[in-house]
Amino acid sequence: MSGPDASPILTTPDGSRTALNARFGEAYGSRHGARSQAWHVFVGGSGTDTHPAPHVLEIGFGVGVNARASLAATAASGAPLHYLAYEFDPVPAATLREVAASGDAEHHPAWEALLRGWDGAGTQVAAEAGDAALEVRFADVTTADLPSGWATALYLDGFSPSRNPEVWTPEFTVRLAAALAPGGVLTTYSAAGHVRRALGAAGLGVERRPGAPGKRECLRAVRSR
Numbered sequence: 001m002s003g004p005d006a007s008p009i010l011t012t013p014d015g016s017r018t019a020l021n022a023r024f025g026e027a028y029g030s031r032h033g034a035r036s037q038a039w040h041v042f043v044g045g046s047g048t049d050t051h052p053a054p055h056v057l058e059i060g061f062g063v064g065v066n067a068r069a070s071l072a073a074t075a076a077s078g079a080p081l082h083y084l085a086y087e088f089d090p091v092p093a094a095t096l097r098e099v100a101a102s103g104d105a106e107h108h109p110a111w112e113a114l115l116r117g118w119d120g121a122g123t124q125v126a127a128e129a130g131d132a133a134l135e136v137r138f139a140d141v142t143t144a145d146l147p148s149g150w151a152t153a154l155y156l157d158g159f160s161p162s163r164n165p166e167v168w169t170p171e172f173t174v175r176l177a178a179a180l181a182p183g184g185v186l187t188t189y190s191a192a193g194h195v196r197r198a199l200g201a202a203g204l205g206v207e208r209r210p211g212a213p214g215k216r217e218c219l220r221a222v223r224s225r
Contacts, residue, residue, distance in 0.1 A: 007063075007091055009098050012036075013213070017099045019063050023089060024159040028062035030189070032214025035104065037189060038069040040212045045187040045220050046153035049073040053080050057151035057179055059167055060158045061085035061136050063099040064111075071105035071132055080131035084150075086141035093118035110134050142166050146179040154180055156188035161195060170198040177202035180223040191217035 007019035010027055016035035018027045030037040039049075048054045048070055056070055067083055074081040093115045100106045113127035114134050126135040137144065154176060158167035166172065168190070176186060177199075188195065191208060196219060199206045204221035211218045 007095055009095070016065065016103055017101070018065065019091065019095055019099055021089070021159070024163045026159050026163055029065045030212060030214055033212060034065050035069065037212040038066045038104075039073075041189050041218045042066045042153075042155045042157065042187050043069045043073050045209060045218065046155070046185040048153045049077060051079060051152055053082075054152050055082045055150055055181070056084070056153045056155065057147065058083070058085035058155040058157060059141055059176070060156075061087035061090075062157065063091060064096050065099065065103075066155050066157060067134065068100060068103060068105040068108070068111060071108045071111060071134075074132065075105065075108060078131075081133065083132070083134045084147065085134075085136045086144060087136055087138055088140050090118070090136070090138050108132065142172055146175055148178055149181050151180050152184050154184065154186040156186055156190075161190060161192055168192075168195055168198070170201055173198040173202045177204050177223060180204075182223060182225050184223045186221040186223075187219070189215060189218050191215070191219050195219065
């Protein structure tokens with residue numbers, strides 16, 4: 001596996017860390033609070049923290065903040081977690097470790113196992129420990145095969161629509177909707193009008209929610225059947 005050079009680490013106002021992606025010129029997580037965004041928009045917004053057996057599909061693994069928050073939430077609830085993420089441009093394991101330092105699930109055995117296999121992993125890396133199974137596929141998600149009807153939660157966390165438009169198109173949104181199980185919930189930090197319309201056109205019930213720090217709104221979209 002090849003990846004970009006080490007990314008500059010940023011400490012955000014809630015004390016959590018993220019990193020800057022040079023290719024897109026944006027941070028992987030919110031500069032206003034990476035952990036706050038992970039918990040409010042993705043983990044809490046999708047109900048992963050209360051689901052009895054969450055299956056999470058993440059579009060844009062980044063530096064693993066959402067994955068670690070999900071591990072922390074399910075470790076607290078006692079629910080088994082299945083987590084599948086796609087990442088086109090994986091950062092080095094050293095960056096993941098630095099971002100995770102003193103943060104959620106830093107020492108979770110599944111997270112530690114994932115990091116041990118990260119560098120040089122080829123096309124994917126997987127780890128399982130206790131009730132948590134993590135898998136990250138190093139692929140262009142827009143052309144990858146997505147699991148059908150599988151996800152109880154889908155974290156749409158690509159870079160902004162202006163910088164990374166490929167994962168926000170109506171065509172790709174239809175594929176994301178098909179990956180949700182009935183009752184599954186897609187969450188995203190973006191509340192852009194064209195994103196909201198694409199989710200609705202894909203057959204999802206869309207609602208605006210208050211955003212995480214630095215954002216007025218975010219979106220939650222549910223597959224009814």
